[in-house]
Amino acid sequence: MESQFIPTTPEEVRRRGWKNLDVILISGDSYIDSPLIGSAVIARVLEKDGYKVGIIAQPDIHGPADITRLGEPNLFWGVTGGSVDSMVANYNASRRKRHKDDYTPGGENNRRPDRAVITYCNLIRRYFKDSAPILLGGIEASLRRVPHYDYWSDSIRRSILFDARADYLLYGMADQSVLDFAECMDKGADPSGLRGLCFISKEPPSDSQNYEQLPPYESVVADPYTFARMFQTFYQNNDPLTAKGLYQLHGDRYLVHNPPAPYATQAELDAVYELPYQRAQHPYYEQQGPVKALETIRFSINSHHGCYGECNFCAIAVHEGRTVRWRSQDSIMDEAEALADLPDFKGYIFDVGGPTANMYGYECGLKLEKGACSDKRCIYPIVCPGLKPDHSQHLELLRKLRHIPGVKKVFVGSGLRYDLILADQKHGEEYLKELTEHHVSGQLKVAPEHSQDKVLNKMGKPGHAALLEFKERFDHLSRKAGLRQYLTYYLIAAHPGCSEADMRKLKDFASHELHISPEQVQIFTPLPSTYSALMYYTEMDPFTGEKLFVEKDMGKKEKQKRILTEKKPR
Structure with missing residues (x-):
């Protein structure tokens, strides 16, 4: 029986009776046909609508x-750098x-070029002089759609549309807006009015009332304060219910940034996950070696999109959005039953979650009606009373999943926000009890990131009191259930505002309060289009304008990490 992967070879195209393709997707990842891989999702969505689609993964x-x-x-053409920004993947x-690269056959990091989106566009232009339009998508394009601080060149780079010489860019998840774009291309219509689209124009938008002008790129490069002002305007115009479009001069041409596309409805989300994914690596690439990423994602389920955490160092807010959208329980159950029917399923679902696992099933009613607040955040510095965390739906879902025939264990492998569990007065304790007893694979991931309030403030993370309360409850419930399991803590060194003295205090906190010698420690990486990257570049707090200590010496960054990870001599 012929496999039903999206074609990646001429033979597969011919076997389908096609002479040519409507859309060809180029990806920096190996071709893994999974609902957790963006290029596979876009390909399946287009295929479902009748388009002839092919994928070329990691082209030479x-x-x-x-x-x-x-x-x-x-x-x-649709071009993506893959599931991770290529510079983050490579350095x-x-x-x-x-x-190592978990998305490359054999695991060796030798197939994804630096600045993959730009490189692949140049490759297309080299061999197809008068090519069909090139559309950019995925996280690398999405986070670099406006001028951004690039850590690897230590500079403000212009919109990736200009550097890639591409025609269009769809930002965000784009699984619905790509259909609108394809329809325009099919009918020969102008797509420039589509929401979620960026493009280059010789003229500013004619509908100036619905667009806000950003400072010119040249001004942004010349002055850190202007860059900070530009970023604030960009960030505040990311909610589909409230955002204006944006436009900005780059030399003598304009970047036009249309307002965001509407978030997918639950029915639309469910439909995306019902598509016929093979949940495997395409055989053409599998013969080059397995991909490590598949070990986890093959038996994992994505329950929702978006995150209202808005951590300053995280890119999710400007890519997936600040409003959480979740799939129906029936859709998730159907997917779990499909996993259980796979011949190599051993009974373990490794994760049911999203950017943060316990954001499933509830949102702020005011946000859903009027959009995200411009003057405050949902869970920082405290959990907003308007959010009303409610873990009952996630709890009910997990109970249903663990009773599916053939399922032995359902783990929650995504990180948790423990402050949300503590804030849920009705179901938080019950949720934590069942999570502890049934859904932890020995270790439960949490991400306090630091212990010092002045650093946590720059990160947009809660204080350490909530962590200690959560640890006490988790340890108590684990002991009561007779289980030897632990919390795994993700911590960050050298974030803007963090000094060596702060790392020594974090070391003491970890030793005396958490009773651990930390191992999961990362040196801060300034990701494009994040507030923390803005802090790193400008060396100021963008919310107060105050000067900020930022460690930029590479050796001293390493030292901050060593302070936390070095074992004390006995």
Whole structure:
């Protein structure tokens, strides 16, 4: 029986009876046909709507063999750097080359080029001189759609549309807006009015009342304060219910940034996850070696999109959005039953979650009606009373999942916000009890990031009191259930505002309060289009304008990490 992967070879195209393709997607990841892989989702969504789609994964950039093997698409090329920004995938926080890549066959980091989106666009232009339009998407394009601080060149780079010389960019999740774009291309219509779209224009938008002008790129590069002002305007215009469009001069041309596309409805989300994913690596690439990412995502379930955490160092707010949208329980149950039917399923679902696992099933009613607040956040510095955390739906879902025939264990592998559990007066204790007894695989991930209030303030994270209360409850419930299990803490060194003295205090806190010698410690990486990257570049607090200590010496960053991880001599 022929596999039903999206075609990646000419033979597969011919077997389907097609002479050519409507859309060809280029990805920095190996082709894993999974609902947790963006290029696979976009391909399946387009396929469902009747478009002939092909995927070329990790093409060789040194010659024409890969990029030309499927010919030229009728409608457009879709280019993504993959599931991770290519510079993050290729370099660690010390700017050293990573040797491993979980999305590359064999695990060796030798197939994803630096600045993959730009490189792949250049590759297309080299071998297809008058090509079909090039559309950018995925997290690398989404986070670099406006001028942004780039840590690896230590500079403000212009919108990736200009550097890639692409025609259009769809930002955010784009699983619905890509259909609108494809329809425009199919009908020969102008897509420039589509929400969620960015493009380059010789003129500013004619509908100036619904657009706000950003300072010119040249002004942003020249002055950190202007860059900070630009970023604030950009960040505040990311909610589909309230956002204006944006436009900005780059030289003598304009970047036009249309307002965000509407968030997918629950029915639309469910439909995306019902598509016929093979939940495997395409055989063409599998013969080159397995991908490590598949070990986890093959038996994991994505329950929702978005996050209202808005941590300053995290890119989710400007990519997935600050409003949480969740799938129906029936849709998730159907997916779990499909996993249980797979021949190599051993009874373990490794994760049911999203950016943060326990944000499933509840949102602020005011936000759903009027959009995210411009003057406050949902859970920082405290959990907003308007949010009303309610873990009952996630609790009910987990109970249903663990009773599916063939399922032995359902783990919650995504991180948790413990402050939300503590704030849920009705169901928080019951949720934590069942989580502790049934859904922890020995270790439960939490991300306090630090212990010192002045650093946590710059991160947009809660104080350490909530962590200690949660730890006490978790340890008590684990002992009561007769289980030896622990909390795993993610911590960050060298975030803006953090000094060596702060790391020593964190070391003492970890030793005396958490009773651990930390191992899960990362040196802070300034991700494009995040508040923390803005702090790193400008060396000021964007909310107060105050000067901020930022450690930029690489050796001293490493020292901050060592302060936390070095074992004390006995």
